Every structure is written in structure tokens, then in C-alpha cells.
Amino acid sequence: MVILKAHISDLLQAAATQMSADLSQINIVLERPKSAEHGDFSTNLAMQLAKPMRQNPRAIAERLIKALPQSEYIAKVEIAGAGFINFFLNAQSKQTVVADIFAQGDDFGRNNAGHDVNGKPQKVQVEFVSANPTGPLHVGHGRGAAVGDCLARLLEATGWDVTREFYYNDAGAQIDNLTLSVQARCKGISTDDASFPENGYRGDYIVDIAKAFLAKETVVADDMQVTANGDANDAEAVRIFAVAYLRHEQDLDLKAFQIKFDTFSLESALYSTGKVENTVQALIASGKTYEEGDALWLKTTDFGDDKDRVMRKSEGGYTYFVPDVAYHLDKWNRGFKRVINEQGADHHSTITRVRAGLQALNMNIPSGWPDYVLHQMVTVMHGGEEVKLSKRAGSYVTLRDLIDEVGCDATRYFLAARRADSQLVFDIDLARAQTNDNPVYYIQYAHARICSVLAQWGGETNSLKTVNLSPLNMPNEAKLMQRLSEYPEVVNDAATDLAPHAIANYLKECASDLHSYYNDTKFLVEDESTKLARLALIAATQQILKNGLNLLGVSAPQKM
RNA sequence: GCCCUCGUAGCUCAGUGGAUAGAGCAUCCCCCUCCUAAGGGGAGGGUCACACGUUCGAUUCGUGUCGAGGGCGCCA
Numbered sequence: 001m002v003i004l005k006a007h008i009s010d011l012l013q014a015a016a017t018q019m020s021a022d023l024s025q026i027n028i029v030l031e032r033p034k035s036a037e038h039g040d041f042s043t044n045l046a047m048q049l050a051k052p053m054r055q056n057p058r059a060i061a062e063r064l065i066k067a068l069p070q071s072e073y074i075a076k077v078e079i080a081g082a083g084f085i086n087f088f089l090n091a092q093s094k095q096t097v098v099a100d101i102f103a104q105g106d107d108f109g110r111n112n113a114g115h116d117v118n119g120k121p122q123k124v125q126v127e128f129v130s131a132n133p134t135g136p137l138h139v140g141h142g143r144g145a146a147v148g149d150c151l152a153r154l155l156e157a158t159g160w161d162v163t164r165e166f167y168y169n170d171a172g173a174q175i176d177n178l179t180l181s182v183q184a185r186c187k188g189i190s191t192d193d194a195s196f197p198e199n200g201y202r203g204d205y206i207v208d209i210a211k212a213f214l215a216k217e218t219v220v221a222d223d224m225q226v227t228a229n230g231d232a233n234d235a236e237a238v239r240i241f242a243v244a245y246l247r248h249e250q251d252l253d254l255k256a257f258q259i260k261f262d263t264f265s266l267e268s269a270l271y272s273t274g275k276v277e278n279t280v281q282a283l284i285a286s287g288k289t290y291e292e293g294d295a296l297w298l299k300t301t302d303f304g305d306d307k308d309r310v311m312r313k314s315e316g317g318y319t320y321f322v323p324d325v326a327y328h329l330d331k332w333n334r335g336f337k338r339v340i341n342e343q344g345a346d347h348h349s350t351i352t353r354v355r356a357g358l359q360a361l362n363m364n365i366p367s368g369w370p371d372y373v374l375h376q377m378v379t380v381m382h383g384g385e386e387v388k389l390s391k392r393a394g395s396y397v398t399l400r401d402l403i404d405e406v407g408c409d410a411t412r413y414f415l416a417a418r419r420a421d422s423q424l425v426f427d428i429d430l431a432r433a434q435t436n437d438n439p440v441y442y443i444q445y446a447h448a449r450i451c452s453v454l455a456q457w458g459g460e461t462n463s464l465k466t467v468n469l470s471p472l473n474m475p476n477e478a479k480l481m482q483r484l485s486e487y488p489e490v491v492n493d494a495a496t497d498l499a500p501h502a503i504a505n506y507l508k509e510c511a512s513d514l515h516s517y518y519n520d521t522k523f524l525v526e527d528e529s530t531k532l533a534r535l536a537l538i539a540a541t542q543q544i545l546k547n548g549l550n551l552l553g554v555s556a557p558q559k560m
Numbered sequence: 561g562c563c564c565u566c567g568u569a570g571c572u573c574a575g576u577g578g579a580u581a582g583a584g585c586a587u588c589c590c591c592c593u594c595c596u597a598a599g600g601g602g603a604g605g606g607u608c609a610c611a612c613g614u615u616c617g618a619u620u621c622g623u624g625u626c627g628a629g630g631g632c633g634c635c636a
Contacts, residue, residue: 081579313634320636445598519600
């Protein structure tokens with residue numbers, strides 16, 4: 001398999017060297033032109049050289065082209081515009097991608113970028129969702145789940161050893177509130193009642209928990225199992241049961257969303273194992289703390305924060321950011337030199353604090369560690385109006401509502417298909433539409449169409465591996481092949497930029513090329529070599545669609 | 561007031577230091593005697609919020625203004 005981009009870059013390098021151009025300050029950039037008339041690859045090298053060489057770009061481009069070594073892959077080279085050098089590949093080298101896809105199958109598009117110098121995958125942890133067990137997962141968690149899981153898949157595809165982690169708080173003020181709410185429901189106190197806890201959770205799901213608790217049910221979550229004792233006055237028993245119950249429910253939601261975590265971390269464990277206390281002691285020892293007004297402060301302003309932060313309140317308890325620092329120190333100590341936290345944008349202020357706390361420990365943790373991917377808010381629309389409530393949860397739209405309404409595939413696609421840092425409007429009507437309005441079905445349909453043609457042909461897809469591809473010389477075939485050949489770059493860039501939405505966009509374009517090709521091409525034609533070549537091309541496209549959909553966690557159906 | 565993200569077609573959103581700024585929906589016109597029309601082809605629709613700067617070149621980078629959302633607690 002020849003990496004054409006690298007090959008052309010080498011040619012340019014050689015040409016520049018021959019005309020003794022200084023490339024030390026210049027990075028040779030090869031891009032894929034938007035328009036076919038600008039060739040298959042294009043470079044602005046001549047423009048970059050114009051200033052240092054004090055010559056006009058077109059003249060430099062001409063000299064570069066003259067100095068280019070011969071290549072068996074290139075049909076012609078042109079100068080265009082202000083001094084672009086455009087490379088046109090010959091038909092044969094465009095066709096190599098089809099054979100490459102057959103050769104690599106499910107692995108096509110994967111790479112080893114995440115391997116260390118010894119060729120071993122490096123560890124990376126992706127922490128996402130991390131919802132506290134105080135209610136069902138909501139749309140925001142859903143966005144985090146879709147983006148986080150897709151990030152994890154992208155990192156796996158680029159050679160990283162990924163651990164998916166879920167962190168939650170099973171103690172503290174919010175959980176106390178949960179406990180009080182369940183206890184109130186156990187005693188038949190309704191939300192209208194004055195004695196219902198003021199900051200209690202009012203959703204119907206609290207009633208379900210209370211019923212299950214009184215019925216002494218047993219609940220099993222991914223990380224625990226609890227049997228209720230039925231005594232509503234036993235706050236500790238209620239707490240433990242309620243947490244397990246909601247963890248179980250979240251597990252069901254995540255399962256329906258086809259997401260699985262490798263590890264669960266509990267905030268309470270950071271206390272019980274002494275990690276919080278050790279972190280506090282280490283921070284005090286580092287000399288970055290001081291006492292003021294009965295509280296213990298950390299000088300986070302030494303590390304870019306706009307004001308110092310309280311670690312230990314005057315009443316004696318720690319503020320939330322202390323266990324946060326302890327938690328991240330724990331991640332570091334578990335050997336994750338790379339950690340990505342996928343969270344809602346409302347957590348953005350914690351970034352500076354967590355990093356500052358880690359810096360204050362003076363343990364040579366890089367100042368930009370860990371990485372964060374923050375997603376903005378999701379607005380749910382239905383029937384042209386914003387949906388704000390779910391009966392069950394009371395105050396927000398749940399992930400389960402979306403999955404029930406539009407299915408797992410469409411929910412995952414819609415939540416991952418937008419840049420994380422822009423606000424998202426989730427239109428239930430669009431996601432549910434079983435028509436061409438819906439990009440999920442558009443992509444899946446392309447896959448299913450190919451399956452259908454291959455099924456009617458009836459041969460072994462594997463036998464297409466070695467067919468002669470030279471009949472593939474139509475413009476729409478060239479376009480499709482070009483699209484397929486971009487896939488590995490798209491995957492690599494998406495992983496590097498932590499941008500799953502790039503995969504969704506690519507798939508839409510790839511599906512579009514396929515549909516277009518499908519519409520003006522007959523595949524099961526008389527001429528055997530043409531038929532086989534075309535079938536090979538669509539089979540390769542099928543593979544790309546499948547690989548890409550898999551990165552999004554969306555199914556690639558054979559039939560629709 | 562300070563911090564973060566965003567501002568691109570009527571709507572939902574891509575995109576990029578470069579060559580006429582793209583897609584889907586919506587509107588209008590075409591295409592199934594033929595492998596899935598859940599499809600394709602075409603038309604219209606844009607001062608890339610605004611201003612100034614850097615650059616050979618800015619929608620993209622910088623600064624400022626305006627607008628939207630979020631965050632600014634000895635809550636988590």
C-alpha cells in the first residue's frame with residue numbers, strides 16, 4: 001500500500017532540494033482540493049517559498065514542477081491560481097484504494113498513532129457521563145455518553161489502550177436529599193405536602209424507589225448489589241438502596257445506548273481509602289496552602305486561577321474540589337499519562353482548579369493534564385416546541401425518552417454528529433423520520449443498498465478482492481474512490497482533534513457519493529470485468545460505511 | 561464586572577490562512593417498464609454578526625463591539 005500523500009510530499013522535497021530552496025522553516029502541506037478540476041492533491045508550497053526566495057510564486061511553481069522526479073502514480077501536474085501546484089493521479093493509483101480496503105477489511109482506517117516507541121498501545125482513560133445516582137440520565141448525559149464513547153472508539157482505532165471510566169458521588173448533600181425524598185415517599189408524603197423535603201427530588205421515579213424499598217427488593221448494578229430492608233426510618237439503608245437502584249437504572253439506560261464502562265470510581269472511596277486526606281497533607285507539605293478565617297486555602301492563583309480556593313471549610317468539611325484533585329491524582333497514579341474528561345460545559349471552571357491542585361502537588365504532572373472535552377447544552381424540540389419536562393424525571397428530558405422515541409442509532413448519531421462545543425438542537429421529529437430527511441437512515445440506506453446489490457449478484461464478496469479495477473474510469477467512480485481514500489485521514493484527524501462529529505460528516509458525504517453513483521450506474525451488467533470492478537468498488541464502500549458507523553456505535557443494517 | 565463556548569442560506573449545521581463558501585430540511589422544476597425513490601439531477605437563497613489589525617491572501621489568526629448560551633459559593 002502506497003501512501004500517496006507521503007509520496008508526493010517526498011517528490012516535492014526532492015524538487016525543492018534540487019533547486020536549493022530552504023525548507024527548514026516550511027511545512028509541506030498537501031490538501032485535497034474541493035473541486036476535481038484542481039486535481040487530487042494540491043500544495044501551496046510555491047506561495048510559501050515566494051517570500052524567502054524573493055520570487056513570484058508562479059515562477060517558483062514552474063521551477064518546482066520541472067525539478068519533480070518522475071513518478072509512476074502521477075498523470076499530470078499543473079500550476080493554477082496564485083501559484084498552487086495541483087497533482088492529478090493516474091487512474092491506476094486512484095484504484096489502489098479499493099484493493100487496500102479489501103486487504104485490510106475492518107482494520108482499514110485504523111492506525112498505530114497511540115503506540116509507544118516499542119510498538120505497544122499507550123494507556124488512555126476516557127471519563128464520561130459520570131452522573132450522580134440521583135435520577136435517570138438526562139439528555140446532557142446522553143450527549144456526553146455519545147461523544148465520550150465515540151472518542152473512546154476513535155482512540156482505540158488509532159492504537160490506544162482505552163479505559164472507559166464512570167465517576168460518581170454516592171454520599172454528600174445531594175445524596176442526603178435523595179435519601180430524604182425516598183423516605184418521604186415511603187411514608188406517603190407527596191410533593192404537594194408541606195413536609196416534603198424542600199430541596200427534594202420530585203420526579204415519579206422516587207415513588208418507584210420507595211415502593212421497591214418497602215417491598216425489600218434486591219437491585220443489581222454494574223458495580224454493586226443491594227437488598228432493601230424495608231425500614232424507612234433507617235436512613236443509611238435507604239441511601240444505599242436508592243443509590244443502587246438508580247445506578248441500576250442508569251446501567252439499563254447505558255445498555256440501551258450500547259455503552260459499557262470498564263471502571264467505576266466512587267467519591268466516597270476517595271475518603272475511605274485516605275486518598276483525600278493524603279492529598280490534603282501533600283498540598284500542605286508543598287507550601288501552597290494557608291489558613292485564613294478558620295478555613296484552609298490553596299493558592300490556586302499561583303497556577304492561573306483568578307482567586308484562591310477554599311479546601312477545608314471553617315466548619316471542617318472539604319470543598320468538592322479537594323476530592324476532585326485526589327481523584328485525578330489517583331488517575332495519574334494508576335498510570336494514565338493521558339486522560340480525557342468529557343463533561344458538560346458547566347464544569348468548565350473546574351478545569352483550572354483541578355489542574356492547579358495537581359500542579360501544587362509538585363509531582364511533575366504536565367500543566368495541561370488532564371485533557372477536557374466539554375459539550376454545550378442540548379435543547380430538545382418536538383412538534384416545533386421545546387420539550388423541557390419528562391413526567392418520570394420531573395424536571396428534564398431523559399436519555400431514555402429519546403431512545404424510546406427515536407431509537408438508539410438515531411440518538412447516538414444526532415448527539416455525536418455536532419461539534420461538542422456548539423449548542424445542539426435535538427429535533428425528535430427529524431430523528432424519528434424514516435425518510436430522506438434523516439441523515440442516519442441516509443447513511444444506513446447506502447449500506448443496505450450495497451448489501452442488496454451484492455446479494456442479488458450472489459457471488460462471494462471475497463472473490464472481488466483480486467478483480468481487475470481498470471474498468472473504473474467514470475468521473476463518479478473516481479469521486480467515490482477519492483472519498484474512500486480519504487477515510488484513514490478523516491479517522492486520524494478526528495482522533496487527534498477529539499472530534500467525533502467529523503466521522504458523522506464524512507459518512508454523510510460518502511453515502512451521498514454512493515447514492516449518486518448508484519443512481520446512474522447499473523451494476524449487474526453483461527460485461528463481466530465491468531460488473532466485477534463495479535461490485536468491488538461498492539463492496540469497498542460498504543466496508544468503509546460499516547467501519548465508520550462502527551466508530552459512531554451505529555449499526556450498519558443489511559436490509560432496511 | 562470577569563471567564564469559557566458559539567454567531568456561516570428562511571431552519572438545523574459542516575468547513576477552511578488560499579482558487580466560484582458547502583450539505584440536509586423548507587420552496588420550485590425534473591427522474592422508477594430497470595439491482596431498495598428511505599434515492600438521484602437541477603433552480604433559487606449568503607455583506608461567513610460588525611469594525612479594525614496581521615498577511616501576498618482572512619469567513620478562518622489577533623484585538624474590540626454587539627448578540628446567544630454556560631460558568632463565576634467556605635454548593636456539588
